[in-house]
Amino acid sequence: MLNGILPDQIFLPIKNKVGFSSINEIRLRANKPIILSIMGQKFFLSENGRTRSLNEAIIASFSMIEEIIFRASECSIYSVNEQIKKGFIVTPNGVRLGLAGNVIEENGFVKTMNTFSSINIRIPHEVKNCSLKAYSSIISDFGINNTLVISPPGAGKTTFLRDFICQLSERNLPYDVLVLDERGELNIGNGLGNFADIISFASKKVGFENGIRSLAPNLIVTDELSEWDDMEAIKYASNSGVKILASTHSDNMESFLKKFAFKEIIDEKIFKRFIVLSMKEGPGTLEGIYDENFNRIMRW
């Protein structure tokens, strides 16, 4: 998955001693030890695999970080500058690299980023059937309920959305799904089934408008709602009669309800179901499902 992107010094110990399937995140900070996040626990990376000993840890350097970013951009930083401006790069097989470094601003707009000092590599996982427990509350006899998946970062929102799209396809449900893959993280691995059209790297506003007009979807799936523009896009889709499955960052239902940007769409009861995930028993732990009045309709 990260072959040809990570230097051998990092790639080989992970491949041979740890295994990419068990890792959620790899964090590199310049002149600091490389950290692996495995099932919510942190380890240092050493030549012999994972370790708790700082002395054995492999230390990341600025040049190492720069080379990884260069390789992740398929040796063409200029081609991913729009992503870099937003603070990430997505590799062709859907691995997202979050970036930190010096941001160059001009007239209030981010021009680019340089002198990269940190990378957070998020390893995507395909967890088959992880959306099944919530499936019956999203799909009813009357069709699909507009649903928002809520969880803290790294708790499995994207994996949930990806699995749900595949479940629709496996059941041959005749829904035309438009996947608005703003960060290129949804459409990875074995694809998204037979009924999905994918618009990648477009903002939600542009993606929703173009997609609804040209592809006439029944359902739009999108990741990480956060800004005012996203809410406008959601309202536009809802008013156009298109169903929505989306996700957003929040620790739990209480903190989600405090998010000001969502106030209007909550008041208008656009979303009929809220699915809350947590890290309690590892990523993807289903905490509860709520209806549009925030009554818990399922609990685990």
Place this chain on the structure above:
Amino acid sequence: MKWLFLALMFGLCVFVGYFFSMKYKKRLNFYSALILFAQKLDVEINFSRERLKKLIENIDEKTKKNLLGIDNNFLAYLNDNQELTYELLFKNCNILKQDEKEMIFLFFKSLGRTDVIGQTKEIQNFLKRFDDKLNKCLSDNKKYGSLCFKLGIIAGLFIVVILI
């Protein structure tokens, strides 16, 4: 037997002259191809933002031939996750001087490392330097290219006359 030997000696001298004159021609073709290559990169990076590997793979055959394998060596570096070195980039390329190698090495090393504006400015700067080199190659080729060939013929004839 004597005449055959004389013909061989004459042929050898002409070949040596031709070999040296071709060196000037090759250098001229190389810089023309390098400028074409850099201009193509400049345009494509500006408009299509296509990935470097794809751009290099799509160079036309004539330019590829005149680049003396440098494009393929660079492609190998891009594909194989290895460090870019002089040895790798200039493998099988022996017509360039050390300062030229340094300049071309820096050019290839700068590719793909910055955003579009930075990248195109970098290419433009190198294009100016490549243009200077091309002009020098043009005058060298005019001056010494045909001279070497003619000298080869004259030397051949001279040896033949002496041996007769």
